[in-house]
Amino acid sequence: MQLVTPGIGLIFWMLVSFSLVLYVLGKYAWKPIMKGIHQREDSIEKALEAANDAKKEMLQLKAGNEQLLRDAKDERDALMRDARKVKEAILDEARVKANEEAGRIMENARENIQYEKMAAINDLKNQIASISIEIAEKLIGKELENKKQQHELTEKLLKDVKIN
Amino acid sequence: MNREIISLNLSNIAFKFENRLMIRKLLHTARLQVVLFALLLSGFTYGNTASHDTITSPSVPAHEQTEKKAFDAGKMIIDHIVDAHEWHILTYNDFHLSIPLPVILLDNGKLVSFSSGHFHHGHEAYRGYRLMMEGEYEGKIVKTLEDGETIDASAKLPLDFSITKNVLSLFISVLLLCIIFISIGNKYNKNPNTAPKGLQSLLEPLIIFVRDDIAIPGLGKKNYARFMPFLLTVFWFIFLNNLLGLVPIFPGGANLTGNIAITMVLALFTFAITTFNGNKSYWKHIVNAPGVPWWLKIPIPLMPIVEIVGVITKPFVLMVRLFANMTAGHIILLGFMSLIFIFGNMNIVAGYGVSIFSIAFGVFMSLLELLVAFIQAYVFALLSSIYFGMAMEEHEHTEEHTTEH
Numbered sequence: 001m002q003l004v005t006p007g008i009g010l011i012f013w014m015l016v017s018f019s020l021v022l023y024v025l026g027k028y029a030w031k032p033i034m035k036g037i038h039q040r041e042d043s044i045e046k047a048l049e050a051a052n053d054a055k056k057e058m059l060q061l062k063a064g065n066e067q068l069l070r071d072a073k074d075e076r077d078a079l080m081r082d083a084r085k086v087k088e089a090i091l092d093e094a095r096v097k098a099n100e101e102a103g104r105i106m107e108n109a110r111e112n113i114q115y116e117k118m119a120a121i122n123d124l125k126n127q128i129a130s131i132s133i134e135i136a137e138k139l140i141g142k143e144l145e146n147k148k149q150q151h152e153l154t155e156k157l158l159k160d161v162k163i164n
Numbered sequence: 165m166n167r168e169i170i171s172l173n174l175s176n177i178a179f180k181f182e183n184r185l186m187i188r189k190l191l192h193t194a195r196l197q198v199v200l201f202a203l204l205l206s207g208f209t210y211g212n213t214a215s216h217d218t219i220t221s222p223s224v225p226a227h228e229q230t231e232k233k234a235f236d237a238g239k240m241i242i243d244h245i246v247d248a249h250e251w252h253i254l255t256y257n258d259f260h261l262s263i264p265l266p267v268i269l270l271d272n273g274k275l276v277s278f279s280s281g282h283f284h285h286g287h288e289a290y291r292g293y294r295l296m297m298e299g300e301y302e303g304k305i306v307k308t309l310e311d312g313e314t315i316d317a318s319a320k321l322p323l324d325f326s327i328t329k330n331v332l333s334l335f336i337s338v339l340l341l342c343i344i345f346i347s348i349g350n351k352y353n354k355n356p357n358t359a360p361k362g363l364q365s366l367l368e369p370l371i372i373f374v375r376d377d378i379a380i381p382g383l384g385k386k387n388y389a390r391f392m393p394f395l396l397t398v399f400w401f402i403f404l405n406n407l408l409g410l411v412p413i414f415p416g417g418a419n420l421t422g423n424i425a426i427t428m429v430l431a432l433f434t435f436a437i438t439t440f441n442g443n444k445s446y447w448k449h450i451v452n453a454p455g456v457p458w459w460l461k462i463p464i465p466l467m468p469i470v471e472i473v474g475v476i477t478k479p480f481v482l483m484v485r486l487f488a489n490m491t492a493g494h495i496i497l498l499g500f501m502s503l504i505f506i507f508g509n510m511n512i513v514a515g516y517g518v519s520i521f522s523i524a525f526g527v528f529m530s531l532l533e534l535l536v537a538f539i540q541a542y543v544f545a546l547l548s549s550i551y552f553g554m555a556m557e558e559h560e561h562t563e564e565h566t567t568e569h
Contacts, residue, residue, distance in 0.1 A: 034389070
C-alpha cells in the first residue's frame with residue numbers, strides 16, 4: 001500500500017518546490033518568453049501585412065506602367081497617323097501646286113507662242129504686203145515691156161517668195 | 165492489468181475535447197479508470213503477498229527457497245517504483261552501490277537529521293530509529309526501544325521530511341526547469357524579434373503548442389494569458405519528469421510523476437486555482453443548479469451533493485490518471501526485464517532466450533512510454549485548462565434549462 005499512500009515528506013517538498021518553481025519561472029521565464037513570442041508574432045504579422053501591401057502596390061504600379069505604356073503607344077500611333085496625314089496633305093498640296101504651276105507655265109508658253117505667232121503672222125503679212133507691192137511694182141514695170149518677160153519675172157519673183 | 169490501463173490511456177488520446185458532452189464522457193471514462201485501477205491494484209498486491217507467503221512457507225524445499233529469494237519480481241518492481249531513502253544504482257552479489265540521502269525527521273516537534281547510510285539498507289538501527297524493509301511499515305522510519313531492535317509500538321511514527329530519492333529527483337528536475345527556461349527567457353529578452361536558435365527553437369514549438377492547443381481552447385482568447393504560467397509550468401514539470409523517469413540510471417530513474425504525492429499536489433494546485441477563479445454562475449450551478457426540479461434540492465440536497473462530488477472528482481481523476489499511467493508504464497517495463505531473470509532462474513538457456521523478446525518488448529515499451537510521457541503532460545495541462553475555463557464560463561443557456569422543465 002506504500003504505492004498509493006502519499007508520504008507527508010514528499011507532499012511538503014513538492015508543495016515548496018512547485019510553488020517556488022511556479023513563482024520563479026512565472027517571473028523570470030514565462031513572462032519574457034510569452035512576451036517575446038507575442039512580440040515576434042506581432043512583428044511577423046506586421047511584416048507580412050507590409051509585404052502584402054507592397055505587393056498590392058507593386059501590382060498597382062505595374063498596372064499603371066502598363067497603362068502608361070499603352071497610352072504612349074497609342075500616342076505614338078496617333079502621331080504617326082497624323083504625320084502620315086500631314087505628309088499626304090503636303091504631297092497633295094505640292095502636287096496641286098506643281099500642276100497649277102505647270103498649267104500656268106503652259107498657259108504662258110501658249111500665250112507667248114500665240115503672241116509670237118501673231119507677231120510672225122503680222123510680220124509675214126507686212127512682208128507679204130511689201131513683197132506684193134514690190135512684185136506689183138515690178139510687174140507693172142515689166143508688163144509694159146514684154147509679155148514673155150513678164151511671165152518670167154513673175155516666175156522668178158514667186159521663186160523668191162518661196163524662199164521665205 | 166497494465167495493458168488495460170495503457171489501452172484506456174490510449175483511448176484518452178483519441179479525445180479532442182471540443183464540447184461539454186465530450187468532457188463529461190471523458191470524466192466518465194476517467195472515473196472508470198480509477199475503479200479499474202483500484203481493482204487491479206488490489207489484485208496486484210494480493211498476488212505479491214501470496215508469492216511472499218510461498219517463500220516463507222516451510223513446505224517449500226530449502227534449495228527452491230533460496231533460489232526464490234534470489235529473485236522476486238514483484239518485490240523488485242515495487243522497490244523500483246516507490247520512494248526510497250537511498251538512491252540505489254546497482255547490486256552485484258553482496259556489493260551495493262547506492263547514494264545515501266539525508267534523513268530529516270520531525271519527532272514530537274524535535275528535528276532530527278542524519279545520513280540514511282547509517283541504516284545500512286534497513287539492517288541496522290540508528291539513534292533510536294529504524295528503516296523498515298517489510299511488513300506493515302515497509303519503507304517507513306519507525307522508532308525503536310532502548311535495545312535498538314524492537315519497534316516501539318506505543319510511539320507515534322515520526323514525521324518523515326527526508327530528502328528521499330523522489331525529493332532529490334524533484335530538486336534536480338526543478339533546477340533543470342529553472343536553468344533551461346530562465347536561459348531561454350533571457351534569450352527572448354536579449355534578442356527580441358529574431359528567429360529562435362538552439363534550445364530555444366527546440367522548445368518554442370511546444371510552448372506555442374501549450375498556448376494554442378491547451379490554453380486557448382480551454383480558456384478562450386480573453387482569459388488564457390493569466391493561466392499560461394501555471395499551465396506551462398505544469399506541462400513542462402510533468403513532461404520533464406516523465407522523461408527523466410525513463411532514464412534508467414542516476415539522475416533519472418526516480419518514478420516521480422508515478423508517485424501519488426506528487427500528482428496529488430499538482431492536482432491540488434489545479435483544484436485551488438479552479439476554486440479561486442470560480443465565478444458567480446459556477447457557484448450557483450453547484451449550490452443551486454438552475455433548471456433542476458426543486459425536490460432534488462430540498463429537503464435532501466441531492467444535486468448539490470452530486471455537484472460537490474463532481475468538483476472533487478475532477479482533481480482526483482487528474483491525480484490518479486497521471487500516477488496510474490506512469491506507474492503502469494514502469495511496471496510493464498520492469499515486468500519484461502523480470503521475465504529474463506524468472507526464466508534464467510529456471511534454466512540459464514531459457515533466460516538468454518527470453519532476453520531477446522524481453523529486450524525487444526522493452527524497447528517497444530520505452531518508445532510507447534515516450535509517447536505516454538508527452539500525452540500525460542498534455543492531458544493534465546489540457547484538463548486543467550478546461551476546468552479553469554468551466555469555472556469562469558458565463559452560462560448563457562440558463563433560460564434554456566428553465567423552459568425545458
